[in-house]
Amino acid sequence: MTELGPLDTGFMEMEDTDRRVSLGIGTVAIIEGPPPAKDELRGWLDRGLERHTRLRQRVRRTPLDLKAPVWENDPNFDLAHHVRWTALPAPGGEEELKELIATELTERLDRDHPLWEVVVVDQLTEDRWVMILKAHHTMADGISEITLLESFCDPAATEVGEDRRPNGKRARTGLLRLLKEAIRAPVTIPRSAVGAVRTLAPVLYAAIAPASESSLNGPIGRQRRYAVARTMLPQVREIAAAFDVTVNDVAVAAIAAAYRRLLLSRGEHPTPTELRIVVPVSTRTTEAQHVLDNRVSAVIAHLPIEVDHPVERLLAAHEQIRRHRSRGETDAEKSLLALSRRLPFGLVAEVFRLAVSFPQRGVVALATNIPGPRHRLTLGGREVIELWPCIPIAMRVRTTIAILSYLDHLTFGITGDYDTTPDIETISSSITTEIAVLLAHARDRQASRRPRPVVRAIGTARSRHVK
Template sequence: MAPKVQHLTTLDAGFLQLEDTDRHISLAIGGVAVLAGPAPEFGVLRDLIGTRCLTNPRATQVLRTHPLDLVAPEWVDDPTFDLIHHVRHTALPQPGDDAALFAEVASIMERRLDRERPLWECWVIEGLAQDRWALLVKVHHALADGIAASNLLIGLCDDTGVASFASSIGAAQHPSRRPGPPMPGLNPLDWVGDSVRFGLSAGKLALRAAGGAAEITASMLRPAARSSFNGPIGDLRRYSSTAVKMHDVEEIAHAFGTTINDVALAAVADSYRAALLRRGQQPRPDSLRTLVPVSVRATDAMDVSDNRVSLMLPLLPVDTADPLQRLRAVHDRLTVAKSSGQRQAGSILLWATNLIPFPVTAWTVRLLSRLPQRSVVTVVTNVPGPRQPLTIMGHKVIHLLPIPPIAAGFRTGIAIFSYADELTFGLMADFDTAADVDELATGIARGVQRLHKLATSTGRSRRKGDLLLLSNG
C-alpha cells in the first residue's frame, strides 16, 4: 500500500505564498541555544544532531508543488538528502560578544531556505565570549509554528523528557485535533461541490464565532496610525534580545491580578511608546495594533511539525504614559478580545479554509499579499518553554533565544520564550528602517523593571497595612 500523501494545510501553504510575493522576506523562524563551552568537535556534534533531528520525518522531506496551485503542496521523501547541507559551522569575530552573535543570527536568518531541500538548517556557532558556543535551529514557517519549532530545538537536548510543552499547556485550553478535511481534486467542476459542502459546514461554525470574526474583520480593515514601524522592508535584518527574571514577571502578575502574557505585552508597549517618541512621532491609541498568535495545539500533537494557531489583534496602549495604567489596559483589552470570540473565530476560519478548493485560497492569498498592509504594525508571539535547565552533550544550555520572522509590512517582530528562570524576548527588525532594535530590546527590559518596582512597592504597602491591622487588633 502506498504511503498516504501529506498535503500542507492552507495556513502552512500560506507562508510559502506570502514569501513568494516579496523577494525581500524570508519566512523562517528559529531559536538559539547558548551553551557553556568548549564546543564539542564539529563532526561528532553533527552526527549527534543528525541522529536526533532525523527522528522527525520532515527532516528528510521536501515540498512537491503543482502547476497553478491546483493542489496543495505535499511532503515527499528527498532521495538525495545529505546532512552536510543542513548542519553548518561558523565562528564569530572577536571579541565574540552579544553584538557579534546577534549580527550572525540576523545574517543567517535573512537568507531564504532552499526549497529544493528539506526546509531546515542547524548552525553551530563558535567563538562566543566567556568560553561559550551556540546552536541555531532555523526552520521554514510552512513547516512549524513557534511551539513546533521550539520542540525541534529542545529535541536536540540530552533529556527531551523534561522539555514537554504539554505540561504547561492544559488539554482544556486546546481541543482535540479534528480530522483533516478531504483535499480537493484536480477537476475544477468538483470545486463547486466542495464549496457548497464548505458553506454548509462552516455556516454552523461561523454562528459560534460571528462576534469574533466581526472584530477581526473590522481590525484588518481599519488602518493604523501612520508609523515608521510599518511599510516596505529590505532583505537585510537586525536581531537583538533581552531577558528578564521570570520571578519578577510572576510577582508583577500576582500583585496586579494579570497574566504573564499581559506583563510581557505591557513591557512591549512601554518600549514602543518610547521608540515612537524617540523617532519624533506622537503615540496614538491606534498606533500599535498587534498580531498576537494563539496556540490551538492539542496536547497529543506537541511533536507534530505544522502550524496550529489562531490570532488576536489587540491595540497595545502606547498612548498611555503610566506603566500601571498601561498594564491594566493590556489586561482589559486581551480579556475583551478573548471573550469576544476572536481566538475561536480565528481558529474556526483557519480550519474552515481547508474545505475551500486550494486554488481559490492560494490565489487569494497571493493577491492580498501584494496589497499594502496598514492595519497591523507588529507581531508578538509567546511560547512557553521548559522550567528545568537543559544540556546538550553534557554542556549546560545557558540561554534560549527565540527568533521571529518579519513580513507583510511589519518592520519589527517579537518572539517571547520562557526557559528556566528567564523570560527572553527576541526581536527581528528590518536593517534600514529599525536601526534602534537594541534600544527596543532594552526598553522592554526597562518596562518590566518599572512594573516590578511598582509591584514591590505595592507589596510593601500591603504588608505595612497588615501589620497596622494586627497592632490595632
C-alpha cells in the same frame, strides 16, 4: 505524502510573493564549553531525525498548482545540506552574535531540500559556543520548533521510558469523533462559517482599516537588525500576581511601553488606537505537543501606548487581550482555516497572494509568546545557558518580538528592518526598564497590603515606668 494546510501554504505564498521576505523561524542556543566535533553533532541530529520524519521531507508543488503542495520524502536527503559551521569575528561578543543572527534571518532555506538547518557558531567569548536552529514557518511554529530543538538535546530524565504512542481507547475515541464530524459537516460547516465571519469582522477590519501614519509601518528592505532584552521570569510572575494579570499581560505591557518610548524618541506622539499589534495564540493541544506543524491563531489588539502610567498601561493591556479572547476570535479563525481545507487550493493560494500584495497599514507590530523548556537542556553534557528566539518580519510590519521562557529566564528577541529601525536597541532597553518599574510598583503594592505591627499600650507604659 500529506498535503500542506492552508496556514502552511499561506507562509509559502507570502515568501514567494515578496522577494524581500525570508520566513525562517530561529532559535539561538548559547551553550557552555567547546563546540562539538562533526561526528558528535551528527549523533545529536540523528536523534531528531529518528523522532521527526518531517526533517527528511521536502515540499513538492503539484502541476499548475491545481492541488495543495505535499510533503514528500527527499530522495537525495543528506544531512550535510542542513549543517553549516562558522565563527564570530573578534572580539566574539554578543554584539557580533546579534549581527550574525540578523544576517541569518535574511537567508532563505533551500526549497529543493527539507526546510531546516543548523548553524554551529564558534569563538563566542567566555568559553561558549552557539547553535542556531532555523526552520521554515511552513514546517513549524514557535512551540514546535522548541520541540525540534529538544529532540536534538540529551534526553531529559522525564523522557526515559516515556511511551508517546496513543492508546487504543484514545484512538477509537478520535475515530468516532471524526466520523460524527464527517456526518454533520454539510450542516455545521456553513453555519460555523457564518458565525466565524461575524466574529472575525472586527479582526479583519483592524487589519485593513487605515491607521494614522507611523514610522513603525511601511515598506521593508532585505536586511535585518536583531536585539535581545533579558528579564527574569520570577520577577514577571511577581508583577502578574500583584496586579492579578497574566505573565503574557506583563510582557505585552512592557512591549507597549517600549513602542511608546520609541515613538517619543522619534518625535512622534503616541495616540489611541495607533498601534495595532498581532498577538499569535497557540491552539496546540497536549496530544499535538511533539508534532512539527503550525497550530496558531491570533488576535489583533490595540496596544495602550497613549497611557503614560506603567500600572494603568498594564491594566489596559490586560483588558484589551481579555476582551479579544472573550469574543472567540481565535476559535473563529480555526473554523475558517478548517473550512479553507475544503476549498480549491488555487482559490486559497490566490487569497494569500492578494493579502501579501495589499499594502496593509492597519497592523504595525507582532508579538508572540513561546513557552519554553522548564528543565535544563544539555547537548553532549554541555549545558544550554540561554535560548534566544528570533522570528521574521513581513507585510510592511517593520518589527516583530518573540518572547521565550527558559528555566527562570524570559527573553525578548526583537527583529527589525535594517534601514527603518536603526534604533532597535531602544526597544530592548525599554522592555527591561519597564519590567523593573512594574516590579517596584508591585512590591510597593504588596508592602502596603501587609498588616502593620500593633504596639501594645500596656507594654509601652511599662517601658516608660521602668525608665
